[in-house]
Amino acid sequence: MGNPLYDRLFGRHAGKTTPFLHLPDGRVVTHTEFLDMSSRIANALTGLELEPGDRVAIQVEKSPEALALYAACAQTGLIFLPLNTAYTTAELSYFIENSEASLVVCDQANEAGLRPIAQAQNAQLVTLNADGTGSLMRRALGMLPAFEPVKRSESDLAAFLYTSGTTGRSKGAMLTQANLLSNAETLVREWRFTPEDVLLHALPIFHTHGLFVATNVILASGGSMIFLPKFDLDDILRLMPKATSMMGVPTFYTRLLDDDRFTGDLTRHMRLFISGSAPLLAETHERFQARTGHRILERYGMTETNMNTSNPYDGERRAGTVGFPLPGVELKVTDPDTGENLPQGEIGIIEVRGPNVFDGYWQMPEKTAAELREDGFFITGDLGRVDPDGYVHIVGRGKDLIISGGYNIYPKEIELVLDDQPGVLESAVIGVPHPDFGETVLGILVAEPGQSPDAEAILATIQTELARFKHPRKLIMLDKLPRNTMGKVQKNVLRDYYRGLFTKG
Ligand code: MLC
Numbered sequence: 001m002g003n004p005l006y007d008r009l010f011g012r013h014a015g016k017t018t019p020f021l022h023l024p025d026g027r028v029v030t031h032t033e034f035l036d037m038s039s040r041i042a043n044a045l046t047g048l049e050l051e052p053g054d055r056v057a058i059q060v061e062k063s064p065e066a067l068a069l070y071a072a073c074a075q076t077g078l079i080f081l082p083l084n085t086a087y088t089t090a091e092l093s094y095f096i097e098n099s100e101a102s103l104v105v106c107d108q109a110n111e112a113g114l115r116p117i118a119q120a121q122n123a124q125l126v127t128l129n130a131d132g133t134g135s136l137m138r139r140a141l142g143m144l145p146a147f148e149p150v151k152r153s154e155s156d157l158a159a160f161l162y163t164s165g166t167t168g169r170s171k172g173a174m175l176t177q178a179n180l181l182s183n184a185e186t187l188v189r190e191w192r193f194t195p196e197d198v199l200l201h202a203l204p205i206f207h208t209h210g211l212f213v214a215t216n217v218i219l220a221s222g223g224s225m226i227f228l229p230k231f232d233l234d235d236i237l238r239l240m241p242k243a244t245s246m247m248g249v250p251t252f253y254t255r256l257l258d259d260d261r262f263t264g265d266l267t268r269h270m271r272l273f274i275s276g277s278a279p280l281l282a283e284t285h286e287r288f289q290a291r292t293g294h295r296i297l298e299r300y301g302m303t304e305t306n307m308n309t310s311n312p313y314d315g316e317r318r319a320g321t322v323g324f325p326l327p328g329v330e331l332k333v334t335d336p337d338t339g340e341n342l343p344q345g346e347i348g349i350i351e352v353r354g355p356n357v358f359d360g361y362w363q364m365p366e367k368t369a370a371e372l373r374e375d376g377f378f379i380t381g382d383l384g385r386v387d388p389d390g391y392v393h394i395v396g397r398g399k400d401l402i403i404s405g406g407y408n409i410y411p412k413e414i415e416l417v418l419d420d421q422p423g424v425l426e427s428a429v430i431g432v433p434h435p436d437f438g439e440t441v442l443g444i445l446v447a448e449p450g451q452s453p454d455a456e457a458i459l460a461t462i463q464t465e466l467a468r469f470k471h472p473r474k475l476i477m478l479d480k481l482p483r484n485t486m487g488k489v490q491k492n493v494l495r496d497y498y499r500g501l502f503t504k505g
Pocket residue numbers: 202203204207208209210230231249251252276277278300301302303404405406407437468469470
């Protein structure tokens with residue numbers, strides 16, 4: 001039976017001495033070195049007496065060792081549960097408890113804060129720092145660089161990725177080996193990745209885009225990655241001449257275009273630029289083509305489904321659209337109220353079905369039932385339509401969600417924190433256009449009678465509760481919130497009113 005995820009992404013490179021990771025300082029990690037590292041970590045994890053199916057909650061900086069931990073989880077059948085490095089201890093506490101993690105892996109700097117949380121959960125804790133040091137690697141370095149992968153099948157769970165919800169509580173999306181493999185192998189074919197590809201990888205590896213799209217596609221194709229700790233414009237410009245392809249969120253592309261050093265010459269040799277995770281403005285697409293001659297290939301996906309649609313590699317990459325459903329993915333547009341199929345061309349909720357669609361939310365059967373239909377269609381919450389040529393257009397969101405620089409932010413989670421602040425009667429959090437992040441968070445507060453809440457103090461307080469990227473960039477006081485006749489806050493009215501706050505237009 002083997003272990004399909006390990007065998008098809010990692011094990012297939014056994015014995016290869018070709019580069020897998022090119023690091024910004026010029027060092028190279030070959031496939032063999034990477035697999036040795038992963039096997040040592042797998043032996044170290046086995047020594048901790050973890051069982052296949054146990055959850056490993058991981059908040060570590062991007063490094064070759066962090067990626068090898070992903071491979072080691074595949075090898076040992078442990079469930080890989082990566083967490084955003086920006087999350088506060090308060091946020092992490094929820095994920096560790098909710099997932100009933102057996103092991104927590106964190107940076108040494110966060111050990112003191114996380115140890116009591118891990119202990120309360122009876123979870124073990126090891127450290128892994130950005131430079132590859134820490135107790136995990138100390139243990140691993142004493143182990144043999146060989147490990148027989150634990151037997152698994154494609155229906156076994158491989159990873160949990162937490163995704164926030166409209167109620168404010170995050171849900172653990174359970175992804176199987178088949179979800180990850182089917183998508184990676186489809187994308188390799190659709191986007192023509194080969195062993196000659198060198199991907200400029202500046203995305204974080206705790207979300208779908210950097211991990212299951214970028215990394216898995218390179219593993220499944222046999223190519224290599226220029227593996228950067230984060231998006232740094234100077235590094236990108238310096239290293240692009242060595243790359244063949246890049247994947248990024250729209251902010252990557254607007255930042256490149258805003259820099260005069262980014263020229264057509266710098267991109268002449270490039271094969272492919274891909275964008276996703278947030279809408280790429282048609283204007284950005286066109287500016288990019290005017291500057292470089294390349295048409296960015298935009299695709300659409302989500303945590304629960306990996307990738308659903310993509311613009312074509314060979315055909316027309318149509319600006320402002322996310323292309324066609326991927327092979328094996330069925331897509332339909334339904335009436336938000338009745339769930340019935342809508343006639344071609346009409347706007348409704350996008351639903352998708354296919355081998356890419358997840359297994360449900362961890363221990364949340366009601367939430368799973370509300371979003372994943374019995375016939376396998378997942379209700380994405382995105383509003384879209386299909387044009388006469390079959391291109392899918394995302395025209396908005398049926399869900400109350402802000403996407404800032406590719407990170408999803410659910411207003412409810414922030415409103416719950418703001419409502420708790422001294423002198424605050426109620427709040428509304430909305431997303432407004434932002435030149436760098438696409439959208440950014442704006443908080444609107446209504447004071448309790450006779451009170452005048454201190455915005456500075458509120459922003460300081462929420463630092464310990466919410467990750468920095470969720471913080472409102474501005475707090476505005478209003479006497480009351482606009483409401484419809486049903487008493488529901490009219491966020492569309494607020495969004496329209498404040499849409500120019502951070503942009504010139
Ligand atoms: C950083 N900050 C952000 C932010 N990123 N604030 C809002 N939104 C963001 N996305 C904060 C920093 O903490 C900092 O705080 C300040 O904003 C300025 O930071 P910066 O130096 O300009 O940001 P930078 O580190 O360069 O990061 C920006 C970014 C990064 C866009 C490069 O956020 C990024 O890599 N985003 C990619 C997210 C991603 O991978 N999404 C995929 C999800 S998967 P201070 O304190 O200094 O003010 C998915 C499915 C799919 O959606 O389809 O792919």
